[in-house]
Amino acid sequence: MVNTGGLALAVMAAGAAMLAWSRAALRVPRAGAARPGLPWLAVGALAAAGGLLVLGWRQAQGMPGLLGSRLGRLVMAAALVMLLAAGCAAWLRRRLASVPDGERPAWQRLEAMLTAALALLALVFGAAIWQLPGEAMAIDRWPFAWRYDPDLPVSPLSWRRLWAALAQTAGAAALLLAAPAASGRWRLACLAAAAALALAADWPRPQMLWTEANRSSYLRSPLPFSDANLLQGGRLYQAHCAACHGAAADGRGERAAALALWPSVLGPALFENRLEGDLHWRIAAGGRAPAGRPAMPAFGQTLDTQQIWQVLDYLRLRAYGTDGGAGMPAVPAPVVALDCRDGRAARLSGLRGLPLRVLAYAPQAPEEPQDPRLLSVALTRGGTSRPDADCVAAGADAWDAYALAAGVPPDELAGAQFMVDRRGWLRARRLPGAAPAWTSADNVCGPAGRMEDTTARGLGELLLAMDRAPVAIPDIRRPE
Numbered sequence: 225m226v227n228t229g230g231l232a233l234a235v236m237a238a239g240a241a242m243l244a245w246s247r248a249a250l251r252v253p254r255a256g257a258a259r260p261g262l263p264w265l266a267v268g269a270l271a272a273a274g275g276l277l278v279l280g281w282r283q284a285q286g287m288p289g290l291l292g293s294r295l296g297r298l299v300m301a302a303a304l305v306m307l308l309a310a311g312c313a314a315w316l317r318r319r320l321a322s323v324p325d326g327e328r329p330a331w332q333r334l335e336a337m338l339t340a341a342l343a344l345l346a347l348v349f350g351a352a353i354w355q356l357p358g359e360a361m362a363i364d365r366w367p368f369a370w371r372y373d374p375d376l377p378v379s380p381l382s383w384r385r386l387w388a389a390l391a392q393t394a395g396a397a398a399l400l401l402a403a404p405a406a407s408g409r410w411r412l413a414c415l416a417a418a419a420a421l422a423l424a425a426d427w428p429r430p431q432m433l434w435t436e437a438n439r440s441s442y443l444r445s446p447l448p449f450s451d452a453n454l455l456q457g458g459r460l461y462q463a464h465c466a467a468c469h470g471a472a473a474d475g476r477g478e479r480a481a482a483l484a485l486w487p488s489v490l491g492p493a494l495f496e497n498r499l500e501g502d503l504h505w506r507i508a509a510g511g512r513a514p515a516g517r518p519a520m521p522a523f524g525q526t527l528d529t530q531q532i533w534q535v536l537d538y539l540r541l542r543a544y545g546t547d548g549g550a551g552m553p554a555v556p557a558p559v560v561a562l563d564c565r566d567g568r569a570a571r572l573s574g575l576r577g578l579p580l581r582v583l584a585y586a587p588q589a590p591e592e593p594q595d596p597r598l599l600s601v602a603l604t605r606g607g608t609s610r611p612d613a614d615c616v617a618a619g620a621d622a623w624d625a626y627a628l629a630a631g632v633p634p635d636e637l638a639g640a641q642f643m644v645d646r647r648g649w650l651r652a653r654r655l656p657g658a659a660p661a662w663t664s665a666d667n668v669c670g671p672a673g674r675m676e677d678t679t680a681r682g683l684g685e686l687l688l689a690m691d692r693a694p695v696a697i698p699d700i701r702r703p704e
Contacts (some may be wrong), residue, residue: 228295228361231279232354235302238272239346242309242339249336262320265339266313273306284361285698288371288442292363295356302349309342362700363442366501370434371441375497382432389425396421443501445533446702448573449541449556451625457538458628460531464523465490473542485519492543496551500536507532538628545631548653549665550673554695557582557644558629560622562601564615572617573703575599577646579687584626584656585611586638595680597687603637630655645690647699652686654678662686668693 245265280290280299290296316335320328399418403411447453462471468483470476473490480487488494494503508529510522523532544555557580559572569575579598585605591612594600602613605623610616617623627634629642629650639656652664652675662675662682668689669675675682 228283228353228356231276231283231295231299232350234276234279234350235299235353236347236350238269238276238302238306239343239350241268241272242343242346246336246340246343249332249339262313262317262335266310266317269306269310269313273303273310276303276306285696288363288366289361292366292442294360294364295353298349298353298356302346302353305342305346305349309339312338312342358698359446359700359702361698362444362446363501365439366437366441367439369437370430371437372433373435376433376435378433382428385426385428386433389427392421392425396425438502438505440501440505441499443504444700445500445537446700447530447533447537448559448701448703449537450559451619451621453534454538454541454558454625454628455621457531457534457536458542460527460535461538464526465535468520473539483519487520490539490543491546492550492552495540495543495553500540503536504529504532507535541625541628542631544650544665545628547631548663548673549650552665554649554665554697555629556648556701557642557650558622558625559648560603560617560625561619562615562617566614569615572601572644573648575601575615576648579646579690580644582626582642582644583611583613584623584630584637584640585613586656589639592641593680595683597684605634629653632656643686643690645694647695649695651690651695666693 242265245268276299277290280296280303281287284290284293284296284299290300312335316331320331323331396418399414399421403414403418406414461473466477467479468477468487469490470480470487475487475489477487506520507527508522508524510524511520527535540552540555541558543549543552549555557572561571562569562574564570572580580601581592581595581598582601582603583592585602585607587607587609592600594612594614599615600613601615601617602611603623603626604611604616604618605620606618623637624634626640626642627637630637630640630653632640632655636656641654642650643652643662645651651666651668652662654660654662660676660678662669662678664673664675667673668686675686677685
């Protein structure tokens, strides 16, 4: 994946090339040596615009990131500068064909100065991209009322209508571009045919291809995925949501039977089928039953934005605990306070870059042997004895947060283990009381998501699998 530094260098390199072209064009005398070619400028600027859009697409995680994040908007602005340079070069080349020889140097100097101004603007955009913080990749707004949903079933008929409408529109655009080059009645014929094709395009209704969206659809929680935030989210959920959705988020709250619609089960399927931003908006804005009666009150006046994210992060970790995250987006490992014997970190997030094994320490059980390929973090829940581990998390909140990740009550967590990759994502777990096996939501534990080999050899295979298949989601959460 291209990082923001590489993307900034690409923008600045394109701007520097344009600046070099403009300087060379200004240095050539009015007569004698040939000037730098306008076609080369147009083709180079077009190629630069396309390359920047491709790199920005990869870095910003697709179209939502290009349109909705600060990084994406800067990339699109830089690409627009390149397109303007290409358009100006193409227009001037066409214009020079009808300009007397004596006037050409003035037009060429104008193009060189305009290209220099656009080059400087590109350099400014490149410098701005270079200085962007990590959270600039976060999508802060979505500008459309619809969005593409790969899980939305679309009929073949709708696809055929879409491709036919696109073909007609492309034909109309081609005729419009060709009209200025035609003369007399042929120009009118091109314009008339373009209008006819555009009007005849039979576009399918948006509901047939896209799903409804709002400006916050692609928002993601910016909060640290810490034990304090997760447990605060649990307390807020119990205070404001459990009466309808149930204390266990199973949709069986004490008020459920009296509601117009039965409350949703807030489990793994919720996060598999809905974007975090859509869920945040639904909690803040509320919902309505088909008959117009209120189905869920709007909590936007009761809970602030941070509190809603805390509730969603709590529900997300709880859903992971239900079945190990199958079908869900990746879940971070809860960040907890640490006491490391070499003093290398005070929080779990300070160990990024290293694979971790988080163990819920059981005093009566034999301790796991240390493995030099990873760091071990022991959860002790305030115990007095220190286990043989690289770091210890003694807080009760840390223990309770990982009990949510295991899907067990806190009193049954002892003996559980979790594998955390180098970027801080939960990748596998071993639950207490079950047949000893590592399980995962993806294939790091094998095609079936289960690895029976819990020896050092199996652990090595698991570590290699995590490194071969890293989680591609960018980390946009605020540092603690």
